[in-house]
Amino acid sequence: MKEIKILSPCGLLGYGYPETSFRRGLEQCPDVIAVDAGSTDSGPYKLGAGMAIVSRQATRKDLLPILAGGHQRNIPVIIGSAGGAGARTHVDWSMEVIEEIVREERLSLEAAVIYADVDRGYLHQKLDENRIEPLGPVPELTHAAIDAALRIVGQMGCEPIIGALDQGAQLVVAGRAYDPAPFAALPIHRGFDPALALHLGKILECGALCATPGTTKDAILGYLRDDHFIVEALDDGRKCHPTSVAAHTLYEKDHPYLLQGPGFELDLSECAFEAHGENGVRVSGSRASATERYAVKLEGASQVAFRTIFIAGVRDPILIENIDEITRGVTDQIREDYRELPDSGYQILFHLYGKNAVMGRLEPLGEPGHEIGVVLEVVASTQELASAICARARSTMLHYPYPGRKSTAGNLAFLYSPSDIPCGPVYKFNVYHLVEVGDPCELFRTEYRKVR
C-alpha cells in the first residue's frame, strides 16, 4: 500500500503546540512537516504595515523543534504564508528567525525561499489585458488601486513548492500560499491523488482544530493513501470524530463542499467520513477538477486613515437609558465645533459594549445591561486630527447633559490615564482579485540558499 505521512505541528506557526504531541508525530516518521504561518483573518494591517500576527519569540519557540526534528530525521519542512501575510518583509523576517536557530543549533539546510510579491507593472499589464477579475463582492480593480496598495501578494498553489522540492530543498519557506498547499505539495509531487491531498491539506492546515476538543494549538497527523486518507489526533485528550472532521471541511469557506483553489475546484459532496481506530477518521470520495483557466488570488492593502480611541465605562442607570441621545448629541456637537471641516474628513464611531457593539444594527435584543463599555473611535486623514477630534469628543461626552441627570460630576469611567490612545494607520484590503496566469509559477520567485 502506498502511503505518505504529513505532520502538522499547529494551526498557525507561533500559536504554540505541546512538545509531547509533536514528538509522538515525529516517532511515526512523517514524510513531511508542514505548517501554515498566515491568515487574512486578522484583517489587512499585517499586509499593509508589514507586521506579523505572532511575536518573533513565539515563532522561534515553535520553529526550533520543527527545524531540529526535521534536520535530525531528514524530513523536509515546508512553511506557507511565512510571517503572517507572506510578503517579502514577512518572509525575510521569518528567514532571520530561521537563520538564528540554524546557527545556534549548528544545523545545515538546503533552503528554498519563495517570494510571492507581485510586480505592479505586471499587474497594470494584466489589467489592460482584462485578465483580472474581482473575487467576491469587491469593485473592479483599477490602475489607481494597484498604485495605492502598499504591498500586493499572490497566493501560490502547490506548483512553486513542488519546484523547490524538485531542486532538493529540505526547507521551503513560502510567501503567501494557498493554506493547504504546503501540505499537499509533496504528496502531489509523489503522484498521490491531488483531490485527496488538497482535502487533507485543508484539514491539517488548522492543526488539531478538526478534533474534539478542537484547537489550533496542537499537532495532528495525516496518512494519505491511494483512495483515502486518515487524520489522527496525537494528544490523548483529543479525538477525531467523523462529525468534527466533516465540520472542519466547511470551516471558513463560503460553500460547504465546493472549494476553489489555485487552478482547481474541489468537490467534496460525495465524501464519506468514517471512524478509524481509537481517535482517527477515514475520509474518501474527495474529487477535484482543473479549472479552465488558472487564476491566482491577489491580496493588496492600502492605508486609508488614522485612528484614535478612548475606552470608558458607563454605570449610571439614567445615563444608560439616555445613551443613544447622548452619543447622537456628542456627534452633533463635534460636527458643530468642527464645522470648518467637511463631514467626510473624519468619522466618529461609538461602540457600546453591553448594548450592541458586536452586532450593531443587526442586534436582535434591545435592552442594555447594567453597565456599558464605551469605545469611542475617531478616524481621520491624519493622526493629529484623529486625536484632536477624539479629545474633543471625550471632553464633550464627559460632561454632556441629559434629562433627569443625578451623576452630575461626569459621565465616563475612563479605563486609563491618559485616556486617549492613538492607534496609528488604518488599512483596507483594496486588492482582492483573481489574475489569470499562463504558468502557475510566473508570479513567484524562488531563491535557493544554503543555511548553516
Added chain:
Amino acid sequence: MARAARLYDLATVLRSKNAGPFELTLDVIFDDEESYQIVKRSGVINRELVCRLYRVRPEEVYHVVCFDAARAIKITIKRPVDSGGIGDTDVYGAQQHAPLIDVMIPIED
C-alpha cells in the same frame, strides 16, 4: 399539538466566521441525524429568513446549502463592512451568529 425548538438547542455547532475579508459564513452543524433532518425538512432556514435577520438583499445571500455528509447547513452572505475596515465590529466575524440563536423550528409529533 405542534411543538417548536430553538435552533440553538437543536444544533451542536452554531458559528460564524469570515470566508475571506468580504464574506461572512454561518455554519449550523448537528451531531444527530434526527435534529439535522428536522431542521433541514422544516425549510425554516432559507434565503428570506437570512435577508430578514441579517438585513441583506437576496443577491447578497450567496449560499444557503445543506451538506448531508457533515449534517451541516451553511449560509454565506456579504459582510456589512470588510474585515478590519472602518466601521467593522468583528474582525474575524466570529460572533455574528446571534440572530440565528432564537430561530424557532417546528417539530412534528
